[in-house]
Amino acid sequence: MKLHYSETSPYARKVRCVATLTGRDLELVTSDTWSVPDRLYQANPLGKIPCLELDDGTALYDSRVICEYLAEGTALAPAGPDRWKIFREAALGDGIMDAAVEKFVEHHRPPAQQDPDWIDRQARNILSAVTALDAAQPEGLTLGTISIACALGYLDIRFPEMAWREGRPAVAAWFDRLAAEAWFAATAPVQQPG
Template identity: 40%
Template structure:
């Protein structure tokens, strides 16, 4: 199998975290497809996924899988992991946390595209103000949930770590740690995991 990714993508990092946590690295090749732009198709991604987005998991003899929630759940099933709790409240908590973090990442990536490709990163722009408020609200929700984070990471914690790591990478000005001591302490501790160290973007 081959994972098509870009180093800076928080969604791709989530998949790479799953691969590392599951010990699947020897069986899945990582292929960096280069820049992905909302203004032009990426040939490698578009050849495998109709929307041309990454990440994409290319499977020999089978249809490619996308997007990150599908890829991560597939990997967990194949490697018989425990990133997705089987049932009960633990499952819904993990999935809800993943949805929260994915929403934050979608918002952050949209803000990044707005700043880079349209030159509109102004804090006075109503759209930018609204999206930034959504990010702040998401971080607040993560902070309220941090006391219940699972000691053995699920897809929820991996998604939150990917989201916060992306904010560190691209949105230093948002200063998400301000007033969020417990969440920041959790993230700093989690960031020491080998999976986090090996997937940290260098861009």
């Protein structure tokens, strides 16, 4: 299987974490998210990463779909009553990622075109979600907690000035324990300028 990804994409990191935890070997194909290569459009008509090309030539896109595919039948996405809690946590993690990516992209528009209210709204969404996580105290290793961890890791590399840990000791301690795990540390992006 081939994964089209970007080193700093939190969505692609989530897929890489799930692949590692489920024992799947992925051939990594780097794609530039600002200048989409033709090979990515051939695999995913949306031109978005992550995109997983299966051995039979079909492709799966959207990190949620790819992660569910990779985790099918594993403890990361069990059937039963906990399944909806796991998906709710995954949606919260993905929502943090969405807001952080929106904020990042808005910062890269020409200054005259940036919308400070939009940037502030995304920051508020992020911090509101992290505060909710501090109260909920994520636990276990599931698609939900992996999504949350990848979102928080993205905040560390893109927005350290947000100081999401301040006043949120429970989620900060939980994240720091998870960040020390070999499977998570192995997927940590190298911080790139811009």
